[in-house]
Amino acid sequence: MINRLLEQQGTNSTADIVKVIAMKWMCKIWKVLTVCIVSLFLIAVSSVSSSSSIIRDAHAILKSHIRDNYPWKNIEIRDIRVTGELNEEIPEKIVVEKGPLGKAVFLLYSKKGDRVIVRANITAYGRIVMSKRSFRKGHIIGEDDVYVVKKDISKMPKGSLTGIDMIIGKSLKRSIAANIPVVENMIHTHQPVRRGKIVKLLIGNEDFSISATGKTKEKGYVGKSVRAVNLSSKKVVTGVLVDERTVRVGL
Secondary structure (H helix, E strand, O other): OHHHHHHHHOOOOHHHHHHHHHHHHHHHHHHHHHHHHHHHHHHHHHHHHHHHHHHHHHHHHHHHHHHHHOOOOEEEEEEEEEEOOOOOOOOOEEEEEEOOOEEEEEEEEOOOOOEEEEEEEEEEEEEEEEEOOOEOOOOEOOHHHEEEEEEEHHHOOOOEOOOHHHOOOOEEOOOEOOOOEOEHHHEOOOOOEOOOOEEEEEEEOOOOEEEEEEEEOOOEOOOOEEEEEEOOOOOEEEEEEEEOOEEEEOO
16 A cells, blocks of 8 residues: 555655655554554453452352341442452351451451451441421320331431331320431330229239229339229229239238
8 A cells, every 4th residue: 555655656755765664664553552452451351350250259258148147137238359369169267357347357268278358348227217207295106107217227326116016006205306216215115004094903922912903093104113092992002013904012
């Protein structure tokens, strides 16, 4: 092509010859660069594919280990980094050097004793009951008063309730605001026993007791002390609410 171009131009000057040589070399260099670029691209694709496979294997190993050894079923594993050669066999032993939640470090040992270090950011999620709106002290919680959301367990308050069935029908110990986690110390464990409720009085101890019919003189809660009046003797006694219908009075 270059010789044809020279014939068409009808010149054999030194400048033209230099140009032709330069063009030839540029063509050669371009071919070499093209081959290099394609080779580098293929190597990069192969490396990324291999890296992705290693990360998938590490993710599966960590996920299985956490689910088998911890109570969290909903977990997120991200930012995985592997140091060492991770083969396809299941590790003989996994040691949690740091974690397992947050910025965790796992040591994976093969049957041959080879060690692989896997670092990852791990988050576990749980269910938590939230209030739909504000409620006053003494309010009896209904199904439409609360909702459930998924939340990072590290950010869940102590005593968080995880299911609506744990709170329905229970009364609030204090007023609460809207859209906040509902925790155990906000509610009465049992439905309060109203003042004036007819109850059975068990008077005595574990070895001997007599029963009588009584009536509560105040609102009470199961497991707590309450005053009641013996309807037969009209005497006011203090006992412990064993359940919503029974008061045990000591001698």
